[in-house]
Amino acid sequence: MKGDIIIDAKNIIKRYYIGQPNELEILHGIDLTVREGEFVAIVGASGSGKSTLMNIIGVLDKPTEGRYMLDGVDVVAAKDKELSEIRNQKIGFVFQTYNLVSRTSALKNVELPMLYAGMKSGARRRRAKQLMEIVGMGERMHHNPDELSGGQKQRVAIARAMANNPSIILADEPTGALDTKTGRMVMDLFHGLHLEQGKTIVLITHSPELAEETERILTLSDGMIIGERRGLGHAPL
Amino acid sequence: MLLFENFLLALSGLRANKMRSILTMLGIIIGIASVIAIMTVGSSMSGSITETMSEMGASNITVGLTQVSSSTEVTRSGMRFNRGPRYTQYSDDDLITEEMLEALQEAYPEDVTGYMLSKSVGSAQAKDGQLYANISITGGNQTYIENDRLTILAGRFFTDRDQEEAKKVCIVSDYFCNNLFNGDVDAALGSQISILLNGAYCHYTVVGVYEYDASSNFSSSSEEDTSTTLYIPLLTAFNQVHEDPAYSQLTLISATTTNVTSFMSTVEEFFNSKYYRKNESFEVSCSSLTSLMEEMTSMTGTISLAISFIAGISLLVGGIGVMNIMLVSIQERTKEIGTRKALGATNASIRTQFIVEAIVLCLVGGFLGIVIGCTIGVIAAHQMGYYVYPSIGGIIFSVAFSMAIGVFFGYYPANKAAKMNPVEALRYE
Numbered sequence A: 001m002k003g004d005i006i007i008d009a010k011n012i013i014k015r016y017y018i019g020q021p022n023e024l025e026i027l028h029g030i031d032l033t034v035r036e037g038e039f040v041a042i043v044g045a046s047g048s049g050k051s052t053l054m055n056i057i058g059v060l061d062k063p064t065e066g067r068y069m070l071d072g073v074d075v076v077a078a079k080d081k082e083l084s085e086i087r088n089q090k091i092g093f094v095f096q097t098y099n100l101v102s103r104t105s106a107l108k109n110v111e112l113p114m115l116y117a118g119m120k121s122g123a124r125r126r127r128a129k130q131l132m133e134i135v136g137m138g139e140r141m142h143h144n145p146d147e148l149s150g151g152q153k154q155r156v157a158i159a160r161a162m163a164n165n166p167s168i169i170l171a172d173e174p175t176g177a178l179d180t181k182t183g184r185m186v187m188d189l190f191h192g193l194h195l196e197q198g199k200t201i202v203l204i205t206h207s208p209e210l211a212e213e214t215e216r217i218l219t220l221s222d223g224m225i226i227g228e229r230r231g232l233g234h235a236p237l
Numbered sequence B: 001m002l003l004f005e006n007f008l009l010a011l012s013g014l015r016a017n018k019m020r021s022i023l024t025m026l027g028i029i030i031g032i033a034s035v036i037a038i039m040t041v042g043s044s045m046s047g048s049i050t051e052t053m054s055e056m057g058a059s060n061i062t063v064g065l066t067q068v069s070s071s072t073e074v075t076r077s078g079m080r081f082n083r084g085p086r087y088t089q090y091s092d093d094d095l096i097t098e099e100m101l102e103a104l105q106e107a108y109p110e111d112v113t114g115y116m117l118s119k120s121v122g123s124a125q126a127k128d129g130q131l132y133a134n135i136s137i138t139g140g141n142q143t144y145i146e147n148d149r150l151t152i153l154a155g156r157f158f159t160d161r162d163q164e165e166a167k168k169v170c171i172v173s174d175y176f177c178n179n180l181f182n183g184d185v186d187a188a189l190g191s192q193i194s195i196l197l198n199g200a201y202c203h204y205t206v207v208g209v210y211e212y213d214a215s216s217n218f219s220s221s222s223e224e225d226t227s228t229t230l231y232i233p234l235l236t237a238f239n240q241v242h243e244d245p246a247y248s249q250l251t252l253i254s255a256t257t258t259n260v261t262s263f264m265s266t267v268e269e270f271f272n273s274k275y276y277r278k279n280e281s282f283e284v285s286c287s288s289l290t291s292l293m294e295e296m297t298s299m300t301g302t303i304s305l306a307i308s309f310i311a312g313i314s315l316l317v318g319g320i321g322v323m324n325i326m327l328v329s330i331q332e333r334t335k336e337i338g339t340r341k342a343l344g345a346t347n348a349s350i351r352t353q354f355i356v357e358a359i360v361l362c363l364v365g366g367f368l369g370i371v372i373g374c375t376i377g378v379i380a381a382h383q384m385g386y387y388v389y390p391s392i393g394g395i396i397f398s399v400a401f402s403m404a405i406g407v408f409f410g411y412y413p414a415n416k417a418a419k420m421n422p423v424e425a426l427r428y429e
Helices: A050-057 A080-090 A106-116 A121-134 A150-161 A182-196 A208-212 B001-015 B018-055 B100-109 B142-147 B160-164 B174-182 B236-239 B260-274 B289-333 B334-342 B348-381 B392-418 B422-427
Strands: A005-016 A023-036 A039-043 A064-072 A091-094 A168-172 A198-206 A216-221 A224-228 B062-069 B071-074 B080-085 B113-117 B118-128 B130-141 B151-153 B169-173 B191-199 B201-210 B227-232 B249-254 B282-288
Touching: A005 A050, A005 A106, A023 A050, A023 A198, A039 A050, A039 A208, A050 A064, A050 A168, A050 A198, A050 B100, A080 B227, A080 B334, A080 B348, A091 A150, A106 A121, A106 A150, A121 A150, A150 A168, A150 A182, A182 A198, A198 B071, B001 B018, B001 B334, B001 B348, B018 B289, B018 B348, B018 B392, B062 B260, B100 B113, B100 B260, B113 B142, B118 B174, B118 B227, B118 B236, B130 B174, B130 B191, B130 B236, B142 B249, B151 B422, B160 B236, B169 B174, B169 B289, B174 B201, B174 B227, B201 B227, B227 B236, B249 B260, B260 B282, B282 B289, B289 B334, B289 B348, B289 B392, B334 B348, B334 B422, B348 B392
Parallel strands: A039 A198, A039 A216, A091 A168, A168 A198, B130 B227, B169 B201
Antiparallel strands: A005 A023, A005 A064, A216 A224, B062 B249, B062 B282, B071 B080, B113 B249, B118 B130, B118 B191, B151 B201, B169 B227, B191 B201
16 A cells, blocks of 8 residues: 555674674664655765665564664565565565666576566566566567666566566666666656655665755765755656 | 577577687597497307307207215214215216106196207217128107208108107218218218227118218328218217116297296206205206306406506596596686676576587587498498497487596586676676
8 A cells, every 4th residue: 555664674783703802883873764655866976885774674684773664564574485475565675776687588587587476477578578568668579688788677677676566676776877868767766656656665876966856865974864854756657 | 499599509609610619629528439349349259159059049948967076074973084985986876867857847847848868879880791880879869860950861860650669760961972972962862881980890871961061170190081970860869878767857849938047957957956965066057058158248348447547547548638628618708698697597597508529629529420430330240240239228328428537527617607797797808
């Protein structure tokens, strides 16, 4: 339901090298709430703990302390296998470096999350084609990733992120490796998903201009959220 | 489903890294190829031996007298004495008689088809004026003559009447005719020949001429002096030497349904318990091509197994190569593994993916090895002049073994991949 809390993180602390002389605390108690249908940006300079926070939100890593409920599921208590399922079903990742699996077609890449979800091959293929049409890659879906441009790769990655209809799309510097024009295209795609399909999107970026396009901006510095304000939102498509 | 996807993925991976895959597979290919080649040659060899021997009469059992083996016995009163053959040469009383043979046939009518009985009369010379031919005279019953693979060129075999009435007829070789009748076979037929045997002449009528197979006899004597066999009826032979029919060795033809090996011991038991229990010097023992053949087959089997074991070591080395390349491949694809985990791959599915990849690598190598090994084996067996019998067991073994290598040497790298931390894997460049 729109407006329900999807990400509910309280007092997230992350430490490394626990018990050793060089023990390091990266996140010092972060509270974060994201509601269904929101488009949120987390900004911060490099070294601010952005990536660590993203890994925790994306269930790739567990917090050392704190509570994290994702779409009603307690992530901290979950086992390895359950974490895989949460990543598969509730999260769609979009990486700065696209992270497409080489040697298989773009279409197969989009099928991958559905494959791990155990979907039948016919249904998988139909849904993957549909998603490729949505991101405007219907023409080139049988190409291998190394035959695609950066913008095209990122569009395939976005289609892949949506494959299992996840609760949130987690985009980590999605335009970081793209030129301004194709970066614009990718951002427009996110706005489209947000406005037309009501997707919840968390955008992690170091760029204040990109953050400004979202609805809410959280500023991260030295492992703490130091500011929260409304963004300008997106100009009509 | 996932397994099939992994299979396709692994195949495309092999294609993408052709050179590396082939080099990795080389160990497996060489190992499997040598095992298969050796086993093919081995099975062809034993197959050919079997074939040759069954042509020669695998259902024939040679029954003969042998000396009893020596042993020391201690009587109840503590006296030791050696038990062993008293005589080294058998006398007329020791021989196997017609009655014994009839009794055996009556006891086992299902198994005993017939006997090949023969009596060697000795060397002699046939003379006609200046002309002469060396011969060795052998008397044989109908079964013996029929089983001696004679090719009759002219005339006939003996008739039952020839046998029963001990007629003085003979079958001679074409070689014999060359010497005595200038090669005129028709002139030889029906003519009476004089034979000088042990200083006395005897006379026989030629009823048949057979083709002399020079290759089956090794003779050092010059061509004119070569001695060929002159066949006469069995009873005639005994009459000639003034003996009653009895044998020191004969051939028993068993039925095709008979288990030769077990029937051999039955026959020995029959003679030795019934007729030779009191004989201190001799007993009856049997031998057959079948038992000889079984020994040879098991010997060639053992040899090829031993060589295969050595070849198996190269498979082991190949397996280590596979493990090595899997470790490299996993290192290279760390980021892919991280991505797959982010997309929801469980540890188990990552493990499966890499084990399947290792298995595919080994199976493709194994298949190439089978093809190469069969080719080498077939050519080698052919060159050595054997009938080619591909070793089905070897092929099945190779497929199973290369799969096992894949699982065994793929497990460790695959498990390493499965246990990667997704955060670190994604960060890997």
